[in-house]
Amino acid sequence: MRIVGIKKSDGPVLVGSLSDDGTEVAVMDTLEGFWASPAKHLAQVPSGPVFHVGPVTLVPPVPQSARVVCMGLNYQDHVNEGSFRDEELPEFPTLFARWPTSLSTDGAAIPIPSGEDGLDWEGEVVAWVGSRLVDATPEEALAAVVGYSTFNDITSRRAQKRTSQWIMGKNGDRSGPIGPMVPASEVGDLVNGLRVETRVNGQVVQCGSTAQMIYGVGETLAHISRSFTINPGDLLATGTPAGVGYARTPPWLLNPGDVVEVEVEKLGVLTNHIVDNLQRHVR
Numbered sequence: 001m002r003i004v005g006i007k008k009s010d011g012p013v014l015v016g017s018l019s020d021d022g023t024e025v026a027v028m029d030t031l032e033g034f035w036a037s038p039a040k041h042l043a044q045v046p047s048g049p050v051f052h053v054g055p056v057t058l059v060p061p062v063p064q065s066a067r068v069v070c071m072g073l074n075y076q077d078h079v080n081e082g083s084f085r086d087e088e089l090p091e092f093p094t095l096f097a098r099w100p101t102s103l104s105t106d107g108a109a110i111p112i113p114s115g116e117d118g119l120d121w122e123g124e125v126v127a128w129v130g131s132r133l134v135d136a137t138p139e140e141a142l143a144a145v146v147g148y149s150t151f152n153d154i155t156s157r158r159a160q161k162r163t164s165q166w167i168m169g170k171n172g173d174r175s176g177p178i179g180p181m182v183p184a185s186e187v188g189d190l191v192n193g194l195r196v197e198t199r200v201n202g203q204v205v206q207c208g209s210t211a212q213m214i215y216g217v218g219e220t221l222a223h224i225s226r227s228f229t230i231n232p233g234d235l236l237a238t239g240t241p242a243g244v245g246y247a248r249t250p251p252w253l254l255n256p257g258d259v260v261e262v263e264v265e266k267l268g269v270l271t272n273h274i275v276d277n278l279q280r281h282v283r
Contacts, residue, residue: 001042002180002277003106003147005031005061006051015061017046018053018180025058026050029201035063035233038146044185060178062102063233068098068155069224070170074211074239081247092223093215096166098153098237104174106270110254110281113156113172118253119274122153122240123206123262125190128181128200133230141225142218148187148268150179151237152198152262157253173280179262179270187266190217195265196241201258208241215234215239242265 002018006025015034016025028041028049062068072094073079079089112119129148153176155269160169170176186271187194193211197204221236245252252262256276263269 001183001186003028003042003061003183004071004180005059006056008056013059013061014048015041016048016051016087023048023053025053025056031061031063036059038232042146042185058105060100060105061181062100062103062235064100065231066100066233066235067230068100068103068237069216070096070098070237071220071239072096074165074214075208076214077208077212077242078240078244080105081242081244089214093220093265094223096170099171100174101173103176103178104272105177106172106179106241106272108177108272109275109279110154110174110177110272111172111275112254112256113159113280114277114278116156116158119172119175119261120155120157120245120253121198121200121205121262122155122244123196123264124151124153124240125149125194125196125210125238125264125267126151127176127221127236127238129221129230129234129236130232132232133221133225136222136225136230138218139220140214142189142216143223144221144230145184145217147181147183147236148190148267149181150262150267151262152177152260152272153237153240154254154260154272177191177270177272179268182267190238190278194267197263198243199253199261199263200254205245205252206243208239208243210238212241213238
């Protein structure tokens with residue numbers, strides 16, 4: 001099962017199951033209805049209307065109130081390739097935030113913000129939280145995860161590195177493409193290892209496994225839940241393996257016309273193309 005959001009020009013966002021060939025979506029519920037009881041919906045066969053993908057717009061099935069919490073430096077080989085290689089590994093994960101408005105979907109055109117020489121890729125996995133978490137144990141937090149998606153944390157490096165805070169570099173327009181959500185029951189525990197591969201114009205630039213993550217999904221969500229309540233529809237991006245563009249010699253960044261793909265075992269392929277800043281207003 002692959003869960004997506006759809007929007008007609010005159011209606012609310014609906015959540016449904018994408019067909020195997022990607023041409024139709026069988027509706028489960030409205031966005032709000034789905035996240036009121038996601039586990040129940042994922043356990044049922046969709047009973048709503050079926051829409052052809054062409055006349056509707058695919059959107060991330062993310063509530064407007066959702067928090068998108070991202071983990072940085074969560075693969076040791078990625079830590080070793082960058083500017084943090086000589087620093088001691090922190091006790092707690094490095095976390096930063098994305099706004100839901102920065103998210104996009106498979107096929108979206110990603111514009112390069114003004115002042116950037118290009119964009120960098122970061123292929124990874126996102127975990128979707130399906131129930132409220134407050135002061136949770138790692139076991140409770142992991143059990144609350146209802147699904148996973150392929151994700152590309154596309155980054156504006158110049159904006160990111162101007163200060164110690166990363167938010168400016170991590171929230172460019174449409175810079176967070178996310179694939180359909182696959183139920184956790186079909187994926188299993190990330191510690192068992194899902195292959196994560198990123199390709200630029202067909203060339204492999206990242207190849208890692210989620211088994212290499214330093215901080216686990218359950219322990220990280222539990223850590224977050226001690227500071228603020230995690231709600232259904234919130235997301236956790238789990239970090240990227242080695243192979244990013246800025247750490248190469250010479251640096252390699254995405255430019256207009258480039259095609260970037262992220263493929264995660266069991267979760268599918270996410271494909272996006274890069275456009276110039278003049279196309280920021282074009283979806």
